[in-house]
Amino acid sequence: MSNARNGYITEGIRRFGAVAIFFLRLLIQCVPALARPRLIVLQVYNAGARSLIIIMLSGFLVGAVLALEGYTLLQRFGSAEALGTAAALGLLRELGPVVTALLFAGRAGTALTSEIGLMRATDQLTAMEIMAVNPLRYVAAPRFLGGLIAMPLLSAVFNLIGLFGAQLIGVWQMGIDKGSFWSQMQDAVDFHDVWEGIAKSLVFGLVCSLIAVHEGYNTEPTAAGVGLATTRTVVASSVLILLLDYILTAAFQT
Amino acid sequence: MTNIELSDKASPPDDDIVVDVRDVQYGVDSRLIFQGLSLKVRRGQITAIMGPSGTGKTTLLRLITAQSYPSSGQVVVLGQDIEDLGGSGIYAMRKRMGMLFQNGALLTDMDVFENVAFPVREHTDLPEPLIRRLVLTKLQAVGLRGAADLMPAELSGGMARRVALARAIVMDPEILIYDEPFVGLDPISLGMILRLIQKMNEALGITSIVVSHDVQQLATIAHESYLLSGGKVVAAGSPQELAQSREEVVHQFMTGAAEGPVPFHYPAPDYATQLMAEAP
Numbered sequence: 253m254s255n256a257r258n259g260y261i262t263e264g265i266r267r268f269g270a271v272a273i274f275f276l277r278l279l280i281q282c283v284p285a286l287a288r289p290r291l292i293v294l295q296v297y298n299a300g301a302r303s304l305i306i307i308m309l310s311g312f313l314v315g316a317v318l319a320l321e322g323y324t325l326l327q328r329f330g331s332a333e334a335l336g337t338a339a340a341l342g343l344l345r346e347l348g349p350v351v352t353a354l355l356f357a358g359r360a361g362t363a364l365t366s367e368i369g370l371m372r373a374t375d376q377l378t379a380m381e382i383m384a385v386n387p388l389r390y391v392a393a394p395r396f397l398g399g400l401i402a403m404p405l406l407s408a409v410f411n412l413i414g415l416f417g418a419q420l421i422g423v424w425q426m427g428i429d430k431g432s433f434w435s436q437m438q439d440a441v442d443f444h445d446v447w448e449g450i451a452k453s454l455v456f457g458l459v460c461s462l463i464a465v466h467e468g469y470n471t472e473p474t475a476a477g478v479g480l481a482t483t484r485t486v487v488a489s490s491v492l493i494l495l496l497d498y499i500l501t502a503a504f505q506t
Numbered sequence: 507m508t509n510i511e512l513s514d515k516a517s518p519p520d521d522d523i524v525v526d527v528r529d530v531q532y533g534v535d536s537r538l539i540f541q542g543l544s545l546k547v548r549r550g551q552i553t554a555i556m557g558p559s560g561t562g563k564t565t566l567l568r569l570i571t572a573q574s575y576p577s578s579g580q581v582v583v584l585g586q587d588i589e590d591l592g593g594s595g596i597y598a599m600r601k602r603m604g605m606l607f608q609n610g611a612l613l614t615d616m617d618v619f620e621n622v623a624f625p626v627r628e629h630t631d632l633p634e635p636l637i638r639r640l641v642l643t644k645l646q647a648v649g650l651r652g653a654a655d656l657m658p659a660e661l662s663g664g665m666a667r668r669v670a671l672a673r674a675i676v677m678d679p680e681i682l683i684y685d686e687p688f689v690g691l692d693p694i695s696l697g698m699i700l701r702l703i704q705k706m707n708e709a710l711g712i713t714s715i716v717v718s719h720d721v722q723q724l725a726t727i728a729h730e731s732y733l734l735s736g737g738k739v740v741a742a743g744s745p746q747e748l749a750q751s752r753e754e755v756v757h758q759f760m761t762g763a764a765e766g767p768v769p770f771h772y773p774a775p776d777y778a779t780q781l782m783a784e785a786p
Contacts, residue, residue, distance in 0.1 A: 375611035382571055382605045383625045383673075384597040390628075 274466050278392055285393035295398025299360040299461075300405055306359055307352060311410035314351055315417025318342055322418075323426045335428055336437035339418035344441065344449040345504075348411040350497050353456035356403055357489035361464040364395055365485040368468025369478035377469070392469055396461045403457025404450055411449070448504045455496055460489045521585075524549050524681055524713050525570055530579035532565065539565050540576070541737040547681075547730075552707050552714040554724040554745065557734035558759060558768055563717045566734070567685055570715070571605065572596045584680065601629060603681040604674030608689055610666035612658040612673070618645070619654040622673045629677065644672040648702060664695025671702060675710070682712045688720045696723070703727055721760055725749065733759060735768070 377387040467481040525547035532540040539562040568574040572588040645651040648668040725745035733741040741756045758766030
């Protein structure tokens with residue numbers, strides 16, 4: 253039993269080390285990759301713009317649900333007018349970055365992993381190596397940077413649409429005064445809250461893109477290998493997002 | 507070992523030898539793939555590397571292109587030991603070689619033209635009109651100038667391999683490596699690839715290393731051939747010399763006999779005993 257446990261621990265440490273070394277090599281290649289903004293913009297489009305519809309739709313629905321639940325809860329304490337504040341704080345600090353990151357892992361993360369994994373399986377990465385082109389610089393770094401840039405932007409869009417959804421339900425359906433919905437929000441939400449959301453989405457962007465690119469780059473070059481790597485991307489990203497969310501929330505409250 | 511004595515370790519470095527594999531040992535996990543492998547590739551020749559599946563032909567290519575390193579022995583490519591090369595040294599060496607992958611390995615998000623232009627764009631600052639002319643010349647050489655706008659997914663297997671060949675020669679390499687170039691091709695495409703390998707060698711003087719188990723095809727083009735088996739070279743010489751060899755393993759390989767030193771059956775327990783035994 254203890255042997256099996258030790259095995260898991262060793263494997264865990266080995267994996268962490270492998271990702272850390274990959275991250276360092278990737279960071280070094282990000283510097284020359286910055287000289288090719290065209291490749292990065294293309295990846296921001298792939299990871300960001302192509303995820304917009306699912307992000308906007310989810311943002312709207314999350315905002316609407318938040319307003320429904322929030323209204324019922326706040327009404328019990330006679331402070332339904334504070335719905336704007338509650339929705340804004342919930343979205344900006346918590347739901348915006350977290351739900352965006354989870355959706356990003358499922359939509360863009362899997363696409364990145366399977367794309368790079370298939371490039372590995374069809375020898376495209378090896379072919380680049382033989383052509384004296386570093387695939388970390390040409391393939392991995394632009395995708396990593398693209399994801400890193402796209403995540404905060406997607407999170408901002410999610411928040412915006414979420415607030416719109418919350419307002420739609422709160423003001424139009426529940427009948428809260430539109431003026432107090434927005435003015436209370438304006439009074440209670442300060443830049444610290446916005447910054448918490450931005451910081452979280454930057455960290456999530458880094459983690460999701462790193463995992464997606466790492467899993468794809470180190471895929472076992474078979475059909476089953478690519479499938480497994482894609483699954484690992486979603487599982488590892490989701491768990492890490494929630495774990496890091498707790499740590500970051502705790503850190504921002506001290 | 508038949509016909510030609512291969513490695514004379516005391517001999518001084520020879521300018522004529524572009525790839526020199528000296529007494530290489532190499533293993534993956536606990537499995538030893540090469541045990542004292544030695545071979546030489548001469549400048550301007552077509553050298554065939556043959557052997558049954560699983561003898562490490564592709565692994566040998568990984569060593570020659572410095573993607574792996576031997577656990578002992580030396581691999582000297584273009585006069586340099588691959589283990590003495592750092593990251594930039596390896597890339598500098600690879601710029602002098604081209605490789606044709608079994609499946610072409612074309613970059614799937616670019617069209618044929620951009621695939622061939624890729625190494626040029628990466629390694630030079632040539633103006634666009636010059637790149638265009640260079641790429642079209644190479645595509646013309648492989649007969650696919652008209653396919654420049656197609657995407658890799660729209661190509662047949664033989665066409666993809668010809669595009670990959672155009673890409674491999676676009677930087678005018680000194681060494682061209684072909685990994686199983688004949689696998690899965692129809693007779694027409696096969697003939698085309700065969701003629702192209704010969705043309706590249708004769709017209710451009712490119713040293714060619716062809717890894718394949720297609721004895722008949724290789725016999726028509728190779729100047730020199732090596733037969734690998736059990737982790738080392740078991741025979742070397744011209745294809746004709748190999749065909750006449752009386753050594754069992756060589757004879758079995760060249761004639762494609764089912765019985766011989768390379769067994770048809772993978773090691774297994776006794777057939778009757780296993781059939782009669784209870785299912786586990």
